[in-house]
Amino acid sequence: MTATANPERPRLGVFKLTSCDGCQLTLLDCEDELLLLAATIDIVHFPEGVSPARSEGPFDLAIIEGSVSTAEQLQEVKQIRSQSRVLVTIGACATSGGIQALRNFVSGEEDGFDEFRKAVYARPEYVDSLATSTPVSQHVAVDFELRGCPIDKRQLLELITAYLRGRTPAIKNESVCFECKRRGTVCVVVTDNTPCLGPVTHAGCGAICPAFRRGCYGCFGPRESAATESLATQMKNIGRSEQEILRSFRLFTAASPEFEKESKRHE
Amino acid sequence: MVDSGTQVHKSMPRSGLETLLSVLSQEGYRLVGPTISEGAIVFDDIATTKDLPIGWTDRQSPGRYRLEKSGDDRAFGFVVGPHSWKQFLFPAKETLHQATYDESAGMWRQSDDHTVATAFIGVRACDLAGIGIQDRVFIGGKYVDQGYHNRRHSHFIVAVNCLQAGDLCFCDSMGTGPEVKSGFDICLTELDSTFLVQAGSERGDSIVAQLPLAAASQDEHKALLTGLAQCRQSMGRQLDTENIEGLLFGNLEHPQWEDVSERCLACGNCTMVCPTCFCYSVDEVADLGDDPPQRERSWDSCFSQQHSKINGATFQPAIKDRYRQWLTHKLASWQSQFGTSGCVGCGRCIAWCPVGIDLTEEVAAIRVGAEEPVSMPACETVTIAPATEQDAGESTTPIFATTEATVAGVVTEAPKVATLALTMPVGYDYQPGQFNMLSLPGIGEVPISVSGDSDGAFEHTIHSVGNVSEALNGLEPGSTLGVRGPYGSSWPMALARSRPVTVIAGGLGLAPLRGVIRRLLEQAESGSRNGDTEWLRLIYGARHPEALLFTRELEQWRKNPAFRVAVTVDQSTSGWTGNVGTVITFLSRKRIPVESLYLVCGPEVMMLAVVRVLLDAQVPPEHIYLSMERNMKCAAGHCGRCQYGPYFICKDGPVLGYDKLSFLFGKRGF
Numbered sequence: 001m002t003a004t005a006n007p008e009r010p011r012l013g014v015f016k017l018t019s020c021d022g023c024q025l026t027l028l029d030c031e032d033e034l035l036l037l038a039a040t041i042d043i044v045h046f047p048e049g050v051s052p053a054r055s056e057g058p059f060d061l062a063i064i065e066g067s068v069s070t071a072e073q074l075q076e077v078k079q080i081r082s083q084s085r086v087l088v089t090i091g092a093c094a095t096s097g098g099i100q101a102l103r104n105f106v107s108g109e110e111d112g113f114d115e116f117r118k119a120v121y122a123r124p125e126y127v128d129s130l131a132t133s134t135p136v137s138q139h140v141a142v143d144f145e146l147r148g149c150p151i152d153k154r155q156l157l158e159l160i161t162a163y164l165r166g167r168t169p170a171i172k173n174e175s176v177c178f179e180c181k182r183r184g185t186v187c188v189v190v191t192d193n194t195p196c197l198g199p200v201t202h203a204g205c206g207a208i209c210p211a212f213r214r215g216c217y218g219c220f221g222p223r224e225s226a227a228t229e230s231l232a233t234q235m236k237n238i239g240r241s242e243q244e245i246l247r248s249f250r251l252f253t254a255a256s257p258e259f260e261k262e263s264k265r266h267e
Numbered sequence: 268m269v270d271s272g273t274q275v276h277k278s279m280p281r282s283g284l285e286t287l288l289s290v291l292s293q294e295g296y297r298l299v300g301p302t303i304s305e306g307a308i309v310f311d312d313i314a315t316t317k318d319l320p321i322g323w324t325d326r327q328s329p330g331r332y333r334l335e336k337s338g339d340d341r342a343f344g345f346v347v348g349p350h351s352w353k354q355f356l357f358p359a360k361e362t363l364h365q366a367t368y369d370e371s372a373g374m375w376r377q378s379d380d381h382t383v384a385t386a387f388i389g390v391r392a393c394d395l396a397g398i399g400i401q402d403r404v405f406i407g408g409k410y411v412d413q414g415y416h417n418r419r420h421s422h423f424i425v426a427v428n429c430l431q432a433g434d435l436c437f438c439d440s441m442g443t444g445p446e447v448k449s450g451f452d453i454c455l456t457e458l459d460s461t462f463l464v465q466a467g468s469e470r471g472d473s474i475v476a477q478l479p480l481a482a483a484s485q486d487e488h489k490a491l492l493t494g495l496a497q498c499r500q501s502m503g504r505q506l507d508t509e510n511i512e513g514l515l516f517g518n519l520e521h522p523q524w525e526d527v528s529e530r531c532l533a534c535g536n537c538t539m540v541c542p543t544c545f546c547y548s549v550d551e552v553a554d555l556g557d558d559p560p561q562r563e564r565s566w567d568s569c570f571s572q573q574h575s576k577i578n579g580a581t582f583q584p585a586i587k588d589r590y591r592q593w594l595t596h597k598l599a600s601w602q603s604q605f606g607t608s609g610c611v612g613c614g615r616c617i618a619w620c621p622v623g624i625d626l627t628e629e630v631a632a633i634r635v636g637a638e639e640p641v642s643m644p645a646c647e648t649v650t651i652a653p654a655t656e657q658d659a660g661e662s663t664t665p666i667f668a669t670t671e672a673t674v675a676g677v678v679t680e681a682p683k684v685a686t687l688a689l690t691m692p693v694g695y696d697y698q699p700g701q702f703n704m705l706s707l708p709g710i711g712e713v714p715i716s717v718s719g720d721s722d723g724a725f726e727h728t729i730h731s732v733g734n735v736s737e738a739l740n741g742l743e744p745g746s747t748l749g750v751r752g753p754y755g756s757s758w759p760m761a762l763a764r765s766r767p768v769t770v771i772a773g774g775l776g777l778a779p780l781r782g783v784i785r786r787l788l789e790q791a792e793s794g795s796r797n798g799d800t801e802w803l804r805l806i807y808g809a810r811h812p813e814a815l816l817f818t819r820e821l822e823q824w825r826k827n828p829a830f831r832v833a834v835t836v837d838q839s840t841s842g843w844t845g846n847v848g849t850v851i852t853f854l855s856r857k858r859i860p861v862e863s864l865y866l867v868c869g870p871e872v873m874m875l876a877v878v879r880v881l882l883d884a885q886v887p888p889e890h891i892y893l894s895m896e897r898n899m900k901c902a903a904g905h906c907g908r909c910q911y912g913p914y915f916i917c918k919d920g921p922v923l924g925y926d927k928l929s930f931l932f933g934k935r936g937f
């Protein structure tokens with residue numbers, strides 16, 4: 001796909017920081033809607049899907065995937081912010097620090113971060129990164145955070161459409177249980193004692209896992225009013241060990257404040 | 268239901284159940300009944316009795332549900348599962364309408380209704396009561412939910428008497444079961460080797476006539492009566508409902524609310540499985556292409572933050588607030604609203620709560636160390652027995668029916684505040700205090716009070732606080748928008764005619780009061796207040812001089828000798844020579860006539876302080892009127908979002924006498 005400049009249409013920029021690209025791929029995964037999207041907006045910068053990349057602003061809508069993990073990225077997010085009218089972040093990395101934020105839990109320890117680097121990379125000395133992985137909103141003002149690991153295609157389209165039309169995105173901040181019940185799924189906690197983070201997790205995925213009789217892994221991160229302590233007690237009551245509870249909360253959105261606090265209770 | 272005169276039990280062999288299903292199927296009904304899926308008995312499409320959970324039963328406890336072999340071959344040997352019939356009558360997601368303007372009909376086109384006549388197989392007495400309760404909500408009042416109405420009228424109900432109670436059942440306490448008494452087409456009672464069959468409607472009669480029936484024996488009758496009696500005695504739970512409305516509202520600060528909030532996940536499961544919970548949200552959903560935007564509704568719950576959110580703030584921020592809202596509504600204020608409890612005693616909310624919170628235990632705990640019950644204000648209750656047969660809805664208004672208005676003029680009042688004068692559809696009229704729902708396709712809909720009318724146009728003063736209000740304020744003369752209304756209560760004009768009136772407004776609160784002032788001045792011109800001096804007073808405050816509304820009109824009002832106008836600002840700016848200070852400081856310094864009628868509108872904290880000053884000055888509560896604001900989406904008392912104790916602010920409010928509000932006003936979390 002190639003992009004042609006059109007001054008009439010809103011300018012979209014899609015940026016990537018530290019991440020796996022899965023959320024950006026969701027945009028390409030839009031297939032049917034992608035042509036409509038390309039006809040409605042001017043995709044100015046989207047290295048994953050469009051060439052050539054033109055990172056010069058201004059942008060009417062900037063979408064950032066990935067966490068702030070290096071000193072360069074710290075500068076980059078400030079640069080993007082200054083060039084963008086609306087800035088939204090997408091995915092668990094950009095909104096909470098992602099799985100790579102597991103290193104945040106050892107960043108205070110001596111050589112803790114090095115241990116992580118050695119475990120992951122063959123030549124750790126080539127890796128120059130910050131000791132913590134953080135969400136974009138920790139560094140610049142963000143207009144909307146779209147959750148998920150990866151994000152949900154329908155929600156991404158809703159977000160873009162809403163900004164194009166000047167409407168508030170119809171994206172709910174309720175628990176996954178709402179979506180489970182709306183689709184008629186039978187609760188895995190109540191029938192099977194399956195550990196499930198649904199009650200404390202932000203909705204948006206459509207409650208996929210429980211529909212396949214698996215508990216929610218919390219990929220969309222904590223919802224508002226996440227009652228993690230009560231849920232952890234319930235997990236304990238159904239026989240889960242402290243280690244299992246810790247690991248449940250320390251996953252894709254481990255560094256989100258609510259999940260971080262809960263996992264630390266079980267260290 | 269029509270009394271068919273055949274409400275006697277007949278005996279049917281077990282094989283007759285298969286006949287019943289096939290007769291219903293031949294009559295064109297889709298069959299939905301209990302079936303096993305995902306480790307539970309759920310409601311789904313069925314074709315034959317083989318699909319039923321024959322030989323299975325359920326064992327339930329708080330937060331736990333298990334299926335077991337029952338050791339017999341009963342088809343209905345269980346109680347209730349995670350599903351209720353609500354999902355078929357009030358679907359979890361539904362398109363309300365597409366924003367296509369129908370020129371010939373003069374309104375936005377409603378969504379096409381795809382009702383498929385469905386037979387519900389195995390409706391228990393508690394669930395029948397649940398359906399009856401939702402009937403009151405959706406088709407029992409002034410506004411009719413057309414989709415619900417159509418489904419309700421086309422569906423056929425095969426009810427089943429419960430002869431065994433579950434561990435979480437308490438229908439006996441709620442007076443809803445276990446015996447099926449009315450509201451069904453056919454009622455079955457499953458005995459050891461036969462069914463008892465009873466028709467409850469003409470439709471039921473015609474189906475029953477095709478079944479292999481014989482006269483019921485004395486033993487069969489006796490088995491029914493002993494079965495029901497045993498069921499009543501073996502209820503797993505009990506709930507003491509004695510004066511429960513006054514009890515819960517009299518104990519809003521009971522320590523048990525704190526206790527339960529430490530366990531409650533606010534996950535919303537209890538409300539989703541409840542057969543009566545009816546709250547829903549309404550969202551604009553638009554495609555990128557040229558397809559018209561749609562308005563969709565989906566089940567919502569008082570456990571979501573967005574449920575009580577307006578202008579970026581939420582009225583129920585804490586889990587404690589949300590649980591208390593749910594329980595006080597379900598068991599208490601529901602009585603005032605609908606003349607019945609919102610609980611049918613099915614026990615679903617106990618079983619399907621992941622942490623096993625049991626409302627019967629919570630109420631029992633609140634009764635321990637409880638304060639005196641409060642007496643509830645009289646409410647306008649929806650008690651109409653809904654006409655579930657044919658013609659309901661003809662004398663009522665379809666909810667969400669939106670017509671088109673044109674912007675006749677725009678006046679900028681203050682930064683981010685503008686008044687749109689709208690040319691409304693023919694025949695439109697309103698009373699001061701009422702509001703309209705204004706909408707822009709693809710952007711959304713908001714409630715806006717009517718701030719007056721002049722030259723045939725109706726004025727709406729709008730503060731840009733969100734996307735919709737901002738877009739509305741960006742409209743130019745000649746543009747069109749969607750409008751439905753007027754809704755809600757109005758200021759007490761009859762009371763205002765016979766006594767002095769004091770209008771107290773803060774900020775944008777002058778908008779819904781301007782219409783009252785204009786009407787009172789018009790009436791005075793016609794001579795009704797001859798000789799009275801200063802019978803009308805206005806105390807109006809804004810944050811700063813630039814935020815004052817209707818400044819030119821304020822000047823005109825000042826020239827009227829009978830009208831005493833006082834304007835004050837919290838913070839002055841250069842050039843301001845008027846009063847400085849809040850409305851409260853100003854009011855406290857003035858004489859407060861006891862005989863005056865007080866009409867108050869402004870931020871809730873301001874109204875609270877005003878009410879305190881007025882009550883201290885011995886003004887009777889019934890002479891103080893407030894205009895309230897909550898999250899209004901449907902404007903018909905259906906979506907549940909604007910609940911305030913026993914009121915729906917959209918329907919019973921926004922204007923309410925303080926005598927009706929005093930028991931709750933100022934309590935945080937409502």
